Amino acid sequence: MSRIGKLPVNLPKGVTVTVSADNVVSVKGPLGELTQSVDRDLKVEVVDNQVMISRPSESKSHKSLHGLFRSVIANMVTGVSEGYKKELELVGVGYRAEAKGQNLELSLGYSHEIIFQLPGEVKVETKTERRSNPVITLSSIDKQLIGHVAAKIRSLRPPEPYKGKGIKFVGEQLRRKAGKSASV
Numbered sequence: 001m002s003r004i005g006k007l008p009v010n011l012p013k014g015v016t017v018t019v020s021a022d023n024v025v026s027v028k029g030p031l032g033e034l035t036q037s038v039d040r041d042l043k044v045e046v047v048d049n050q051v052m053i054s055r056p057s058e059s060k061s062h063k064s065l066h067g068l069f070r071s072v073i074a075n076m077v078t079g080v081s082e083g084y085k086k087e088l089e090l091v092g093v094g095y096r097a098e099a100k101g102q103n104l105e106l107s108l109g110y111s112h113e114i115i116f117q118l119p120g121e122v123k124v125e126t127k128t129e130r131r132s133n134p135v136i137t138l139s140s141i142d143k144q145l146i147g148h149v150a151a152k153i154r155s156l157r158p159p160e161p162y163k164g165k166g167i168k169f170v171g172e173q174l175r176r177k178a179g180k181s182a183s184v
Helices: 060-081 143-155
Strands: 016-019 024-029 032-037 043-047 050-054 084-091 096-100 103-107 114-117 123-127 135-140 166-169
Touching (some): 016 043, 024 060, 032 060, 050 060, 096 123, 135 143, 143 166
Antiparallel strands (some): 016 024, 024 032, 043 050, 084 135, 096 103, 103 114, 123 135
C-alpha cells in the first residue's frame, strides 16, 4: 500500500466533498470551490467525514496515481478551508512592483516595464517600505495555480549568484559565488 495514498484526508468543519459518477471530485468550503478529475481506475469515497482513496491493483502506475491523487485532494481541502499564500521579494536597486487590479506592473532594471496579467483566482498585494525590498504577496485557494504563477513571476528576473539581485521567494537561501579576486 502507498504510504501517502492509504492515509485518509480529514475534512475540517464547513468543507464538503462530493464525488460524481464520472470520478470528478468537488470540494466546497468557506473560501470557494475546486474540482478535479480523478483517474477512472481509482475509487474515491467519503466515509465519516474522511475521504478514502483505494486502488484496484499493485501495478506501478496505480501505486503512483494513488499517492498523487490523495495529495491533490488533500491540497484542495486545505485550499478551500485555509488558502495558500506565496511571498516574493524584489532585490535590486530601483526594482519596483505595483498591483493594479489583476495586473502586476514590474520594474526590474530592463529598458521597459513588465505588465504581468494574473488569473482571476489569484489575489495580489504589493508592499513597499522605505529601506526594505518590495514584497509581492500572492494568495489563492489553488496550490498548483499559485505555485505556477509565482514561478512565472520569479522567472522574469531570477536571482543571480554574485550579488543576489532578482526576484526570490521570501526565506529562500541563495547559493552565492565569490567574485573575481585581485592577483597579488
